[in-house]
Amino acid sequence: MPTRILPAVGDADAVRSLTTLLSQLPDAEPVAPVADSTQLVDTLARLAAESIDELPEVVVVHERIGPVPALELIREVALRFPAVGVILVTSDAGPGLFQAAMDYGARGLVALPLSYEELASRVHAVAQWSVGVRRHLGAGGDVFSGVGGTVVTVSGAKGGVGTTLTAIQLALAAQASGRSTALLDMDLQTGDIAAYLDIQFRRSVVDLATINDITPRVLADAVFRHDTGVALLLAPGDGERGEEVTDRAARHIVSALRSRYEVVVVDCGAQLTGASAAAVEMADTALLVTTPDVVAVRGAKRTVRMWDRLQIRKAEETTIVVNRYSRATEIQPALIQRITGTGIASTAIPANFKELQGAVDAGRVHELDSKGSVKQALWALAGELGLVKGTEGAAHQRRNGRARGGDRTALTFRRRKELGR
Numbered sequence: 206m207p208t209r210i211l212p213a214v215g216d217a218d219a220v221r222s223l224t225t226l227l228s229q230l231p232d233a234e235p236v237a238p239v240a241d242s243t244q245l246v247d248t249l250a251r252l253a254a255e256s257i258d259e260l261p262e263v264v265v266v267h268e269r270i271g272p273v274p275a276l277e278l279i280r281e282v283a284l285r286f287p288a289v290g291v292i293l294v295t296s297d298a299g300p301g302l303f304q305a306a307m308d309y310g311a312r313g314l315v316a317l318p319l320s321y322e323e324l325a326s327r328v329h330a331v332a333q334w335s336v337g338v339r340r341h342l343g344a345g346g347d348v349f350s351g352v353g354g355t356v357v358t359v360s361g362a363k364g365g366v367g368t369t370l371t372a373i374q375l376a377l378a379a380q381a382s383g384r385s386t387a388l389l390d391m392d393l394q395t396g397d398i399a400a401y402l403d404i405q406f407r408r409s410v411v412d413l414a415t416i417n418d419i420t421p422r423v424l425a426d427a428v429f430r431h432d433t434g435v436a437l438l439l440a441p442g443d444g445e446r447g448e449e450v451t452d453r454a455a456r457h458i459v460s461a462l463r464s465r466y467e468v469v470v471v472d473c474g475a476q477l478t479g480a481s482a483a484a485v486e487m488a489d490t491a492l493l494v495t496t497p498d499v500v501a502v503r504g505a506k507r508t509v510r511m512w513d514r515l516q517i518r519k520a521e522e523t524t525i526v527v528n529r530y531s532r533a534t535e536i537q538p539a540l541i542q543r544i545t546g547t548g549i550a551s552t553a554i555p556a557n558f559k560e561l562q563g564a565v566d567a568g569r570v571h572e573l574d575s576k577g578s579v580k581q582a583l584w585a586l587a588g589e590l591g592l593v594k595g596t597e598g599a600a601h602q603r604r605n606g607r608a609r610g611g612d613r614t615a616l617t618f619r620r621r622k623e624l625g626r
Contacts, residue, residue, distance in 0.1 A: 207234035208230075208232055208332040209234045210263045211248070211249075211265070212227065212238040212264075213242070213244075213266045214238055214267040215241055215269055216267065222319060223265065226324055227324070230325050233328065236261060241270065243273075245264070249289065253286060258339070262332045262335040263292060263331050264292070265291075265292045265328075266278060266282075266291055266294065267294045268293065268296065268297075268317075277309075279306065279310050280309040280310050283310025283311075284487065287464035290312040290331035291313075291331075292313040292315055292327050294314075294315050294317060294319070295314060295315075295316065296317040298314060308453055312334055312335075354463045354467045355468050355469070356459060356471065356484075357469070357470050357489065357491075358470075358485045358491045359372040359471065359472055359473060359494060360474070360475065360481070360485065360491070360494070361475035361493075362502070362505035362508055363475050366494050366495055367494055368473075369401055370561070371583060372398070372472035373401055373570055374570070376388040376470040377435060378593055379592040380433055380468075382592075382594040382595070385465075385467045386436070386469075387435070387436040387465070387466040388435050388436070388472070390410065390472050392472055392473060392475075393440050393446075393447025393481075394440075394445075395476075396439065396440025396474065398439055399437075401570045402431060402568060404437070406437075408427045408428075409441040410440060410441065410450055411447070411450060413438075413458050415454070416457070419457055424461050432571075433571050438462065452480055452482060453483075455479070455481070456487065459484055459487050460487075468592050471488070473485060477508075482512075482515065482517050485517050486517045486518060488518075490590055492525075492526050493523055494526045495525060495528070496529045497529065497530060497534040497536040499536070505525060509545050509546065520545065521546070521548065523548065525549045526552075526586065527549070527554065529555070531555070531556045538553055557578050557579050560578065560579050
């Protein structure tokens with residue numbers, strides 16, 4: 206079977222040089238090149254909508270592609286189309302760029318000026334990898350084979366504002382509507398999802414921290430399948446082991462979940478780590494949960510400013526969820542929105558802890574009364590966010606706009622901290 210190769214090159218001379226060499230490769234089937242990043246993503250999305258088998262095995266991205274920078278484009282392709290292997294063509298073939306390209310999801314790097322032997326070798330290796338991935342995806346049974354699932358992160362303005370309960374109920378609502386859903390506990394030191402659901406587990410997110418190629422089989426071995434159908438990837442029982450999950454590992458883990466499930470909900474807790482920062486940056490929707498009190502709202506404002514300084518996420522790309530809301534509280538959602546400069550969810554979660562106490566204490570929050578005001582509000586929030594089947598268009602414009610932003614830096618969380626950004 207011929208290898209389909211899609212060149213993404215903005216420079217006319219480079220297009221001629223690259224397509225000439227690609228046409229000479231054995232068993233190669235170069236397709237019409239695309240001239241910019243937007244055209245590439247649109248082309249892949251159109252093909253993926255027909256079938257995963259319609260996607261090219263290899264995409265070759267030239268370093269001078271635009272308007273989205275090459276590395277950012279590679280990351281978007283790797284996240285949205287995980288069965289496509291990407292090769293970067295660049296004049297800088299040093300170890301620094303090579304490592305950055307791998308971190309962003311490239312499967313290979315070819316140096317300029319182009320060499321037939323090097324290009325042939327890289328294309329052959331990447332094509333084999335792509336075929337292997339598709340074989341695994343095809344054998345996965347319940348594998349989601351769309352263009353990439355929706356990732357929603359849930360972070361807390363401070364501890365105790367209801368972050369974990371919100372994350373769990375959003376995942377349950379998505380799963381109950383018929384969408385395959387994963388719930389990832391990225392509150393690595395103090396994650397409580399297992400306690401809220403009263404489950405015993407052996408594997409955790411740490412087991413995936415050192416694996417670069419997380420296949421569907423490896424992922425399936427690490428997740429815990431809850432009775433509700435939600436796939437759980439839990440925080441380690443020993444909190445100190447959370448340090449093993451780096452920002453790079455978090456990217457790989459979230460990408461693997463995104464390629465397999467239609468909805469991925471990530472509980473990031475209230476403490477910012479490299480791993481949770483990576484998840485928030487990758488998310489289609491980033492929620493920040495607060496309660497309508499001075500301390501929590503100050504925490505929300507502090508978190509939003511920190512995300513902006515570290516170039517993790519802009520305020521206008523963040524959505525505040527108000528928990529324990531009451532019309533009698535002095536601090537209302539509109540005021541919180543003005544203070545933080547963020548978006549705000551139309552659905553507020555009412556203050557009614559009596560509904561929750563029994564289920565929380567018993568570790569049975571998945572059995573909350575469907576007629577209860579808290580559960581109804583949380584499931585309404587899931588619908589507002591487009592997580593429930595039939596409501597996917599609710600957040601489409603926001604997700605599409607974020608995917609095309611593409612101008613974020615390649616700095617790691619630790620490096621950003623050192624630079625004080």
